[in-house]
Amino acid sequence: MLDILSPIVPIFIVAASGYGLRQYIELDGRTLSALNVYLLMPILVFDSLSEHRIEWGVYGRYVVASVLMLAIMGCVLGLIARLRGMKGQMYSAFMMTLFMNLGNFGLPVSKFAFGEQGLALAVIVMVACMFFQNAMGLFFAHQGSHGWAKAMLQVFRFPLIYAFALALVFQYMEWELPMMLGRAVSLTAGATIPMQLLILGICIAETRLQTGPDVFIASGARLLIGPMAGAGAAWLAGLEGLAAQVFILQMSGPVAVTMAVFGVQFNVRPGYLASVVTWTFLLSLFSVSAVLWALFRFY
Helix, strand or coil: CHHHHCCCHHHHHHHHHHHHHHHHCCCCHHHHHHHHHHHHHHHHHHHHHHHCCCCHHHHHHHHHHHHHHHHHHHHHHHHHHHHCCCCHHHHHHHHHCCCECCCCCHHHHHHHHHHHHHHHHHHHHHHHHHHHHHHHHHHHHHHHHHCHHHHHHHHCCCHHHHHHHHHHHHHHHCCCCCHHHHHHHHHHHHCHHHHHHHHHHHHHHHCCCCCCHHHHHHHHHHHHHHHHHHHHHHHHCCCCHHHHHHHHHHHCCCECHHHHHHHHHHCCCHHHHHHHHHHHHHHHHHHHHHHHHHHHHHC
């Protein structure tokens, strides 16, 4: 049991510190969200992709598996949203719960569960998914308020996409940043994971948790259907062994903190998104523990 819980509990401790801090200090969640969206996330993407050498065969299979995963879960959530008559911002917020927490949850859990090799593979999964996930998250965030056309244009106004493209250029050309600049980038990227966990704790402290059916339907889809969809996508993409284990574990996590950040930043049902992020995060202690047990036993 300790082997299963030890990868997860430290993450809860860091988030709890953000929650406790917010109880005593006035913090501006919107400012912290903007810092994350416009600075920390792009630097993390660039640092992860430019500093970690990618096995392009594994990366390609992860991309295929990620697309399959998003397609499966997108169809499931789209069908649920249609059946429940969701429209406008509610539809956008519900669809944003499709995206899992690959960074500040998936990376440390993968490291603690599978060691440094697991962490290296988890970084590749994050990079393979992050472009699609954040671009689509930004798209849905803007679509809820501005319509599809403006939403698509807004996606290209954020630095995340350009950080991704720049990192690919550095990979292909085998360039390296000057030592001092590289250290500054790595130092800033290292702040992203704990900052997002602290933001999650702050969001929990600032938000009255909602308990309506749409909250728990989204939470159930993410934590229960997500691992099964991830396993199916891994099988279809030809992933095996540790590569498959890490992918399934990454696909099993709670809703991405980034979606709550987008909800605050763009005023798209922030209370609902923060509630789903919070509930999936809290309940993941049990669901992800079950996934780890299954991975250790059957893979």
